[in-house]
Amino acid sequence: MENNIHALQYALDTFYLLMGGAFVMWMAAGFTMLESGLVRSKNTTEILTKNIALYAIACTVYLLVGYQVMYDGGYMLLGITDLNTDTILNEFALREDGFNGAAIYSPAADFFFQTVFVATCMSIVSGAIAERMKLWVFLSFAIVMSAIIYPIGGSWGWGSTEVLGLFSFESIGFKDFAGSGIVHMVGACAALAGVLLLGPRIGKYSKEGHARAIPGANIPLATLGTFILWLGWFGFNGASVLKVSDINSAHTVAIVFLNTNAAAAGGLIGALFMSYLKFRKADLTMILNGALAGLVAITASPDTPTPLLATCIGLVSGVIVVLSIVGLDKIKIDDPVGAISVHGCVGIFGLMVVPLSAEGTTFLGQFIGMITLLVWAFTTSFAVWWVLKKVVGLRLSATEEYQGADVSECGIEAYPEFTQGN
Amino acid sequence: MKLITVIIKPFKLEDVREALSAVGIQGITVTEVKGFGRQKGHTELYRGAEYVVDFLPKLKLEIAIQDEMLGIVLEAVIDSARTGLIGDGKIFVTKIEQAIRIRTGETGADAI
Numbered sequence: 001m002e003n004n005i006h007a008l009q010y011a012l013d014t015f016y017l018l019m020g021g022a023f024v025m026w027m028a029a030g031f032t033m034l035e036s037g038l039v040r041s042k043n044t045t046e047i048l049t050k051n052i053a054l055y056a057i058a059c060t061v062y063l064l065v066g067y068q069v070m071y072d073g074g075y076m077l078l079g080i081t082d083l084n085t086d087t088i089l090n091e092f093a094l095r096e097d098g099f100n101g102a103a104i105y106s107p108a109a110d111f112f113f114q115t116v117f118v119a120t121c122m123s124i125v126s127g128a129i130a131e132r133m134k135l136w137v138f139l140s141f142a143i144v145m146s147a148i149i150y151p152i153g154g155s156w157g158w159g160s161t162e163v164l165g166l167f168s169f170e171s172i173g174f175k176d177f178a179g180s181g182i183v184h185m186v187g188a189c190a191a192l193a194g195v196l197l198l199g200p201r202i203g204k205y206s207k208e209g210h211a212r213a214i215p216g217a218n219i220p221l222a223t224l225g226t227f228i229l230w231l232g233w234f235g236f237n238g239a240s241v242l243k244v245s246d247i248n249s250a251h252t253v254a255i256v257f258l259n260t261n262a263a264a265a266g267g268l269i270g271a272l273f274m275s276y277l278k279f280r281k282a283d284l285t286m287i288l289n290g291a292l293a294g295l296v297a298i299t300a301s302p303d304t305p306t307p308l309l310a311t312c313i314g315l316v317s318g319v320i321v322v323l324s325i326v327g328l329d330k331i332k333i334d335d336p337v338g339a340i341s342v343h344g345c346v347g348i349f350g351l352m353v354v355p356l357s358a359e360g361t362t363f364l365g366q367f368i369g370m371i372t373l374l375v376w377a378f379t380t381s382f383a384v385w386w387v388l389k390k391v392v393g394l395r396l397s398a399t400e401e402y403q404g405a406d407v408s409e410c411g412i413e414a415y416p417e418f419t420q421g422n
Numbered sequence: 423m424k425l426i427t428v429i430i431k432p433f434k435l436e437d438v439r440e441a442l443s444a445v446g447i448q449g450i451t452v453t454e455v456k457g458f459g460r461q462k463g464h465t466e467l468y469r470g471a472e473y474v475v476d477f478l479p480k481l482k483l484e485i486a487i488q489d490e491m492l493g494i495v496l497e498a499v500i501d502s503a504r505t506g507l508i509g510d511g512k513i514f515v516t517k518i519e520q521a522i523r524i525r526t527g528e529t530g531a532d533a534i
Binding site: 210211212213214215216278279281283285286322325326329338 | 467470
């Protein structure tokens with residue numbers, strides 16, 4: 001009887017992780033739609049190609065190398081197909097806290113769940129460098145990011161690897177539940193390093209240095225993308241509980257869903273308010289960024305705040321994201337979709353407010369962890385982008401940029417108008 | 423023969439077409455155009471940065487008529503296209519040297 005209950009627990013938690021992973025996979029569609037909405041129509045095919053190709057590359061590279069680097073999961077996942085039911089049941093029998101103990105699930109489900117997070121991290125980069133970078137340069141960066149940069153940061157944050165043999169994140173009480181820092185801020189650091197070496201889009205700044213608007217081509221798609229991301233985030237945070245098969249875990253999952261939703265709503269309202277205050281207009285693109293900011297901020301600790309605190313964390317992050325987007329624009333960091341603000345600035349904010357609700361965490365501990373991840377991700381990404389710049393160059397030529405990356409990189413326009421039918 | 427070129431606000435097209443039909447005009451050519459006159463453009467805001475929309479969308483109508491129709495047609499266009507606000511558009515009248523109906527080869531006033 002007990003064995004059967006354990007077998008069911010194994011099945012349920014495995015299933016939960018897989019479904020959560022599928023939700024996170026769908027976030028790739030959200031990023032794709034958001035980004036394709038916020039770039040000009042001449043770069044649509046290229047941004048779509050970039051997003052779906054980076055997903056495939058991130059998954060493949062993480063399978064071959066990344067999972068081993070991050071969790072010692074084996075190069076090429078060797079051994080993952082082996083199954084010994086007795087060993088698993090024995091694990092259950094020996095588990096501390098019995099029925100309520102740590103989740104035991106299929107390692108293949110764990111890999112799947114981890115791999116879609118890598119893809120999320122990479123998706124963040126693609127928006128910031130949009131409309132001016134060579135496709136192949138970006139895809140080359142995706143390989144290094146998925147094989148080394150993300151997995152090593154992850155091995156510190158979620159594995160138990162010590163940072164250069166000095167200290168472990170566990171020892172400083174660092175908490176980053178589903179990856180405000182490990183996934184989102186790391187992605188934003190890579191994006192920032194790329195943008196600094198790449199420079200702004202042609203026409204973004206006037207001769208006097210004023211930022212010009214380059215309106216996105218498809219605001220409905222950007223809105224749909226945000227809804228998709230919002231939905232996917234329930235998998236991102238919800239399944240990061242890793243277990244649903246006992247009363248405590250199920251309750252925690254429900255709290256995580258609740259807080260994740262509350263923070264997104266708060267973020268949207270914060271950005272709506274801030275946008276109106278600053279521009280006297282309800283700028284929808286800012287408001288969409290606000291919802292995502294709320295989601296990024298709550299990701300560091302969605303299981304501990306009260307719903308009211310979660311809403312407030314969202315609200316503040318919505319305000320931060322508007323100020324950050326305008327601020328980055330002023331210092332000539334051209335980020336067409338606001339990825340650095342949403343995932344970077346707000347990712348930092350999310351990590352730093354964890355101690356407001358999570359026991360055992362301190363502001364100092366969060367700060368040390370955050371700085372470690374930031375320095376790691378920024379310097380290594382900068383180095384990789386720098387090498388790519390020296391060897392092949394990051395940017396499209398001015399003519400290609402003017403014509404649009406659709407033609408120069410993909411040869412297909414997203415919206416061909418004057419083509420011959422035969 | 424005269425060619426009347428009219429620039430109007432896009433939402434006035436239906437009114438102008440009805441007014442022209444009412445005075446017996448049997449064909450007009452409509453083109454979507456952009457431009458600026460005294461109305462100039464306006465500024466919009468995107469992610470905190472302003473941008474100027476210099477050229478506003480308008481419609482260009484081309485109407486070929488016989489000389490004696492000129493007064494009636496001008497009156498019909500002006501009455502139907504006017505809102506009294508800035509940006510109502512302009513009318514230009516030019517001489518037509520030759521007109522030919524492609525199907526039949528008719529020329530001059532017969533072709534209009």
